[in-house]
Structure formats: structure tokens, C-alpha cells
Amino acid sequence: MSLRRRLALILILATGIVWVAAMVWIQTSTRARVEQALDARLAEAARMVSSLLSDRRIDLQSGEGPTAFELPHQPSGEYDQHLFCQLWSLKGDLVGQSGAAPNTPLSPGAEGFSDSEIEGEHWRVYTAVNAELGCA
Numbered sequence: 001m002s003l004r005r006r007l008a009l010i011l012i013l014a015t016g017i018v019w020v021a022a023m024v025w026i027q028t029s030t031r032a033r034v035e036q037a038l039d040a041r042l043a044e045a046a047r048m049v050s051s052l053l054s055d056r057r058i059d060l061q062s063g064e065g066p067t068a069f070e071l072p073h074q075p076s077g078e079y080d081q082h083l084f085c086q087l088w089s090l091k092g093d094l095v096g097q098s099g100a101a102p103n104t105p106l107s108p109g110a111e112g113f114s115d116s117e118i119e120g121e122h123w124r125v126y127t128a129v130n131a132e133l134g135c136a
Contacts, residue, residue: 086101
């Protein structure tokens, strides 16, 4: 094999390796940033619901069993993501939930982020504890 061919092959391989490494790094970095943005949205939604409860804009005393309520929602087209909310008393009773949220607890109840699987579906959960109202 001539020197030119070897040099061309080395340059092509080196360039390919650099491009593949750059693609992997960009994908990993982008995925991490998207997950951070979605986690921030999830935490903000939990704080918003906690605030609505504190301001008594969501009434949980309307009868027996869990109260159903709607979260403020702005449709965003085909990329619409659904947020579901559950309100549990610190004693462990379901006191309210949004729309089609499952009746099964989505998190172990500890404040912060957690991941769970319910009926084969993955859930990313943020738990905000409102000790003043006795719910999470």
C-alpha cells in the first residue's frame, strides 16, 4: 500500500472517530439538559399546586373520597406533555388528584425527585410536601 493511501486512510479514520465522539458528546449533553429542563418544569408544577392549595384555590373538602381537579393547562400541539398530580395526606390517604392520574401512589412520599413504574409505565415524579396543610 502506498504512503498516500495509508495517509488518506489514517486521516479518514481519525476524522470519523472525531465526528463520532462529537456526536456522542452532543447527544449526551443535550439529553442531560432536556432532562434538567423537564425536571424544573415538574418541580415548578408541584410548587404551583402547593401554592394553589395554600391559597385555597383548590378545595379538597368537597366530600368523601379523593377530589378530582384540573391543573391549569396550555396545549402545545403534537408535543403536548401531560402532568398528573396526586395529593396525599401525610397519613397516607389520597385526598385529591388531577384528571387521569392513577390511584396508586406515584412516589414513596419523600420530598424530591423519584422514578417509579406503575402498570408497566415509567413515571418521573417530584414530591412537594406542604406540612402546613398536611399533604404531599
